[in-house]
Amino acid sequence: MTSSPDTEARKVTSLRELPQSIEPPHDLWPGIEAQLEDIPGAANGATPAQRRAVRLRWLAAAAMVACAAVGVWIGRSLLPGTPGGATAPVTASRAPAITGVAPTALDAAYVSDPRYQQQRAELVRALQARLATLPPSERDKVTASLQAIEKAKADLEQALGHDPSNALLQELLVNTYQDEMRVLTDVHEASDPGRGI
Amino acid sequence: MAHAQAEDTRVDWEGALVQRARTGDRRAFERLYREHAGRVYGLCLRMTRDAQLAEDCTQDTFINAWRALGKFETRSSLSTWLHRIAVNVSLAKRRKSGRVESPPEEEEGQGCEWTLETPVEVHEIESAIGELPEGARDALVLHALYGYSHIEAAQMLGIAEGTCKAQLHRARKLLRERLGMEVN
Numbered sequence: 283m284t285s286s287p288d289t290e291a292r293k294v295t296s297l298r299e300l301p302q303s304i305e306p307p308h309d310l311w312p313g314i315e316a317q318l319e320d321i322p323g324a325a326n327g328a329t330p331a332q333r334r335a336v337r338l339r340w341l342a343a344a345a346m347v348a349c350a351a352v353g354v355w356i357g358r359s360l361l362p363g364t365p366g367g368a369t370a371p372v373t374a375s376r377a378p379a380i381t382g383v384a385p386t387a388l389d390a391a392y393v394s395d396p397r398y399q400q401q402r403a404e405l406v407r408a409l410q411a412r413l414a415t416l417p418p419s420e421r422d423k424v425t426a427s428l429q430a431i432e433k434a435k436a437d438l439e440q441a442l443g444h445d446p447s448n449a450l451l452q453e454l455l456v457n458t459y460q461d462e463m464r465v466l467t468d469v470h471e472a473s474d475p476g477r478g479i
Numbered sequence: 480m481a482h483a484q485a486e487d488t489r490v491d492w493e494g495a496l497v498q499r500a501r502t503g504d505r506r507a508f509e510r511l512y513r514e515h516a517g518r519v520y521g522l523c524l525r526m527t528r529d530a531q532l533a534e535d536c537t538q539d540t541f542i543n544a545w546r547a548l549g550k551f552e553t554r555s556s557l558s559t560w561l562h563r564i565a566v567n568v569s570l571a572k573r574r575k576s577g578r579v580e581s582p583p584e585e586e587e588g589q590g591c592e593w594t595l596e597t598p599v600e601v602h603e604i605e606s607a608i609g610e611l612p613e614g615a616r617d618a619l620v621l622h623a624l625y626g627y628s629h630i631e632a633a634q635m636l637g638i639a640e641g642t643c644k645a646q647l648h649r650a651r652k653l654l655r656e657r658l659g660m661e662v663n
Contacts, residue, residue, distance in 0.1 A: 291600060291601070291602075292600065292601050293598035293599060293600050293601070294595070294598060294599060294600075294601060294604060295594055295595050295597075295598050295599075296592060296593055296594045296595065297593035297594075297595075297604070297608075297619070297623040297624055298592075298593065298623065298624070298626070300601060300604065300605065300624050301521065301601075302517075302518050302521055302522075302624060302625055303517030303518045303520075303521050304517060304520055304521035304524055305516070305517050305520065306516060306517075306520045306533075306534055306537060307530065307534075310512075310516065310520075310534060310537055310538050310541075311509055311512055311513075311516075313538055314512065314538050314541045314542060314545075315505060315509070317538070317542050318505060318508075318542065318545055321542070321545060321546055
């Protein structure tokens with residue numbers, strides 16, 4: 283056994299008193315480190331705990347998005363409708379989309395409020411003229427907003443196509459119509475002299 | 480209390496080093512090596528009875544640990560985990576060198592404290608342990624010196640608990656003969 287003379291001369295009365303640690307006769311680290319160079323190392327292998335943490339982070343992010351969506355939904359349900367007074371009710375009418383996409387059979391369920399349909403049609407007709415009066419930066423902002431709304435509507439309609447009875451999707455779709463109406467109304471009002479978006 | 484706090488601090492510090500080593504930080508891994516090399520080398524030396532082989536086993540233990548660090552659960556003891564690797568490496572080296580002995584029949588061994596009738600010099604008891612047959616020595620080193628339970632020692636050695644107890648019984652009997660005193 284390689285240990286110091288003092289240790290070897292020491293007397294013990296139990297095996298538990300024997301030293302657990304015996305220092306190697308020379309430093310083994312340089313040899314170990316040299317071999318670590320060729321090994322990809324621990325960094326490449328995620329532990330189960332790390333994988334669980336990643337999954338949890340994704341779940342947390344998904345939960346936050348879901349909470350935000352539900353919060354918006356609840357908020358919209360409790361607050362008054364669009365500034366122009368043309369609120370899209372749950373059974374709101376579905377006017378032709380700004381991009382001219384033909385309404386689907388699913389959309390027909392929302393076409394039941396003539397006032398909403400009429401007001402929206404007027405706003406859409408006036409949109410291009412109104413946009414022309416806006417400064418370029420605000421025009422871009424409005425165009426981007428309307429495109430985002432169109433995309434949201436398309437996604438929601440597609441999702442409802444797979445799950446037509448999903449109440450949350452239906453509410454979100456109606457809310458999206460309300461958003462669209464709010465933007466159209468804002469554009470209409472902003473194009474009046476002395477106002478901005 | 481103070482000891483417990485010191486232990487907690489040590490474990491936290493060690494956990495942080497493990498985390499850093501997992502990201503590829505070799506300096507952190509070196510510090511872990513410095514902390515545990517003595518205990519790993521001590522175990523390898525007692526299992527192999529060969530200084531050069533023990534050095535090789537110690538090196539391989541830390542290289543394997545680096546490779547598998549991603550699988551290490553930080554809740555468990557790094558020291559125990561390294562010992563498990565060291566035992567596997569030492570057994571594999573011994574098998575490679577052709578030194579294999581047949582295990583004894585399983586029997587119910589007696590629990591004991593491994594206390595000696597009269598004080599014995601370290602080199603004398605180490606020498607007596609070194610002369611034990613491998614199976615008995617492995618079980619004795621893990622159980623009596625490093626404090627692992629019968630089950631833990633058996634798992635580390637890849638043998639049945641009954642076999643481990645039988646090996647300990649055998650080790651005690653042989654130590655008693657070689658030291659010429661009771662080992663209780």
